[in-house]
Amino acid sequence: xxxxxxxxxxxxxxxxxxxxxxxxxxxxxxxxxxxxxxxxxxxxxxxxxxxxxxxxxxxxxxxxxxxxxxxxxxxxxxxxxxxxxxxxxxxxxxxxxxxxxxxxxxxxxxxxxxxxxxxxxxxxxxxxxxxxxxxxxxxxxxxxxxxxxxxxxxxxxxxxxxxxxxxxxxxxxxxxxxxxxxxxxxxxxxxxxxxxxxxxxxxxxxxxxxxxxxxxxxxxxxxxxxxxxxxxxxxxxxxxxxxxxxxxxxxxxxxxxxxxxxxxxxxxxxxxxxxxxxxxxxxxxxxxxxxxxxxxxxxxxxxxxxxxxxxxxxxxxxxxxxxxxxxxxxxxxxxxxxxxxxxxxxxxxxxxxxxxxxxx
Amino acid sequence: xxxxxxxxxxxxxxxxxxxxxxxxxxxxxxxxxxxxxxxxxxxxxxxxxxxxxxxxxxxxxxxxxxxxxxxxxxxxxxxxxxxxxxxxxxxxxxxxxxxxxxxxxxxxxxxxxxxxxxxxxxxxxxxxxxxxxxxxxxxxxxxxxxxxxxxxxxxxxxxxxxxxxxxxxxxxxxxxxxxxxxxxxxxxxxxxxxxxxxxxxxxxxxxxxxxxxxxxxxxxxxxxxxxxxxxxxxxxxxxxxxxxxxxxxxxxxxxxxxxxxxxxxxxxxxxxxxxxxxxxxxxxxxxxxxxxxxxxxxxxxxxxxxxxx
Numbered sequence: 001x002x003x004x005x006x007x008x009x010x011x012x013x014x015x016x017x018x019x020x021x022x023x024x025x026x027x028x029x030x031x032x033x034x035x036x037x038x039x040x041x042x043x044x045x046x047x048x049x050x051x052x053x054x055x056x057x058x059x060x061x062x063x064x065x066x067x068x069x070x071x072x073x074x075x076x077x078x079x080x081x082x083x084x085x086x087x088x089x090x091x092x093x094x095x096x097x098x099x100x101x102x103x104x105x106x107x108x109x110x111x112x113x114x115x116x117x118x119x120x121x122x123x124x125x126x127x128x129x130x131x132x133x134x135x136x137x138x139x140x141x142x143x144x145x146x147x148x149x150x151x152x153x154x155x156x157x158x159x160x161x162x163x164x165x166x167x168x169x170x171x172x173x174x175x176x177x178x179x180x181x182x183x184x185x186x187x188x189x190x191x192x193x194x195x196x197x198x199x200x201x202x203x204x205x206x207x208x209x210x211x212x213x214x215x216x217x218x219x220x221x222x223x224x225x226x227x228x229x230x231x232x233x234x235x236x237x238x239x240x241x242x243x244x245x246x247x248x249x250x251x252x253x254x255x256x257x258x259x260x261x262x263x264x265x266x267x268x269x270x271x272x273x274x275x276x277x278x279x280x281x282x283x284x285x286x287x288x289x290x291x292x293x294x295x296x297x298x299x300x301x302x303x304x305x306x307x308x309x310x311x312x313x314x315x316x317x318x319x320x321x322x323x324x325x326x327x328x329x330x331x332x333x334x335x336x337x338x339x340x341x342x343x344x345x346x347x348x349x350x351x352x353x354x355x356x357x358x359x360x
Numbered sequence: 361x362x363x364x365x366x367x368x369x370x371x372x373x374x375x376x377x378x379x380x381x382x383x384x385x386x387x388x389x390x391x392x393x394x395x396x397x398x399x400x401x402x403x404x405x406x407x408x409x410x411x412x413x414x415x416x417x418x419x420x421x422x423x424x425x426x427x428x429x430x431x432x433x434x435x436x437x438x439x440x441x442x443x444x445x446x447x448x449x450x451x452x453x454x455x456x457x458x459x460x461x462x463x464x465x466x467x468x469x470x471x472x473x474x475x476x477x478x479x480x481x482x483x484x485x486x487x488x489x490x491x492x493x494x495x496x497x498x499x500x501x502x503x504x505x506x507x508x509x510x511x512x513x514x515x516x517x518x519x520x521x522x523x524x525x526x527x528x529x530x531x532x533x534x535x536x537x538x539x540x541x542x543x544x545x546x547x548x549x550x551x552x553x554x555x556x557x558x559x560x561x562x563x564x565x566x567x568x569x570x571x572x573x574x575x576x577x578x579x580x581x582x583x584x585x586x587x588x589x590x591x592x593x594x595x596x597x598x599x600x601x602x603x604x605x606x607x608x609x610x611x612x613x614x615x616x617x618x619x620x621x622x623x624x625x626x627x628x629x630x631x632x633x634x635x636x637x638x639x640x641x642x643x644x645x646x647x648x649x650x651x652x653x654x655x656x657x658x659x660x661x662x663x664x665x666x667x668x669x
Contacts, residue, residue: 052497217397
């Protein structure tokens with residue numbers, strides 16, 4: 001009765017439908033769930049690895065949803081579904097290695113870590129036992145030395161770029177070269193440090209300070225770039241207010257601009273440290289490797305955590321299982337350090353800009 | 361009185377000049393360091409031209425020694441970019457256009473974490489986890505796809521092939537390319553996106569019509585920057601790749617081309633005399649290649665009027 005009524009009174013409405021047929025909103029989720037369940041069932045039955053199961057689920061998702069869409073909706077919608085599915089698969093593909101890596105490092109590394117592992121060196125250790133103390137000491141010393149070289153250099157250069165260089169040709173050339181410098185392969189930095197020290201002190205040289213020089217070559221561009229960005233963020237009004245009070249330019253930079261940008265600069269420096277603390281190749285070349293604690297940057301080979309990981313795994317010696325376990329343990333320590341540094345950087349970035357202290 | 365003021369301001373001016381001079385000196389020191397890299401590497405590689413077949417591992421001339429290494433380096437990096445480019449673009453699109461904002465932020469953390477993992481740990485993972493888990497796949501490819509020159513075999517029993525190394529490299533450059541691509545996508549003019557949507561475009565059509573054309577040159581330079589990193593990446597290759605130094609396009613066999621960086625890391629600690637100079641010469645070649653790639657990438661960015669950094 002009502003149908004007849006509607007049909008009689010509003011016949012043209014039926015033809016004015018703008019929205020075409022659409023898949024329900026939960027369709028992608030449903031297909032994904034079905035794909036995962038189906039792939040896991042097949043995979044478990046045939047004994048596939050986790051990666052194979054994930055790949056199978058991804059293929060099912062990428063094929064099924066667009067086909068369904070093409071049947072119900074139209075070609076354009078199907079292409080859209082395909083693109084969206086591919087984007088989500090890319091997302092999953094990027095997460096899989098990270099999860100696998102972290103799971104492996106934590107599972108194999110956590111077993112190793114105890115008091116002895118953290119406080120012993122490998123000096124005269126045969127078979128079981130020993131630790132990473134010598135490598136940790138080396139990493140800290142080399143990284144601190146590299147920071148001591150690159151922070152003043154990078155910060156002063158950034159000040160030059162922002163406060164003095166402006167758009168001059170020297171400044172834009174420096175900017176370009178710093179950009180290019182970020183692309184220097186770490187092993188080339190190591191070779192450079194070796195070439196310098198080999199010329200000064202003879203071939204076959206291994207020095208902790210050489211590692212610091214190599215690392216600072218990698219660190220400087222990061223420090224310059226981040227410090228430059230931060231200095232640029234300081235409002236010009238602060239500088240002008242300072243000049244208006246008769247303060248000289250260098251005092252303005254030192255007492256007004258730098259304290260304002262302090263938090264951002266510290267973030268940049270911390271990120272730069274996090275970036276180089278895990279560098280292996282340059283230290284392999286110039287800092288060398290040893291089983292003993294060496295606290296002298298200027299004499300003898302110096303172990304570092306990444307080099308320790310590398311040699312423990314690739315040249316495990318008489319007791320391969322044990323040495324490779326050491327490698328995973330050291331890897332866990334190294335990742336923890338890097339993640340902590342990143343968290344510190346994030347925390348520093350949240351700090352409000354410190355205003356210049358009032359001087360009495 | 362006036363002389364005191366004069367003395368004071370002169371001291372101030374001295375401070376100004378000292379400070380400006382110091383900052384300028386720091387900038388020049390960076391320039392010098394870069395020049396120094398070229399000069400010192402060149403000086404130390406000169407003796408390599410005298411190197412004989414003992415130092416060059418069987419090759420009679422430096423060119424013969426360098427060529428297979430350059431081939432392997434470029435092959436590994438190109439493969440890595442082949443894998444990483446679509447993934448990074450997908451990932452960046454996911455963050456900027458396809459996922460809700462909180463999820464996008466979470467993905468940002470994941471990408472940052474990927475970037476934070478040291479290369480030596482990627483090497484550990486590649487040799488300990490990824491390589492072995494790819495062995496069945498390689499065996500399958502060797503059985504069913506051996507008519508392709510890429511999989512002609514004999515298939516590697518350890519999974520330590522150039523394809524595995526390239527996959528590890530791809531994961532390592534993923535954060536770099538994704539980070540830049542994300543920045544570029546976020547800068548797409550909103551009006552153009554909305555105009556596309558208002559004309560009835562689906563989300564993908566909007567991305568294809570508004571976002572990708574805007575981002576094209578930026579993406580090219582992002583990929584080249586990633587390529588620069590992949591070319592110079594050392595530890596992952598040195599650990600994962602079981603290299604024999606051949607020139608082949610076979611991706612899954614047990615004989616693989618070596619890369620410059622990987623070869624230096626593996627050979628340097630045991631080398632003496634002219635072999636060291638030969639390695640430094642190969643490092644100089646690597647530096648030249650990465651420098652060229654980086655300069656080209658920066659030049660493409662620089663040409664853009666919008667100025668993406």
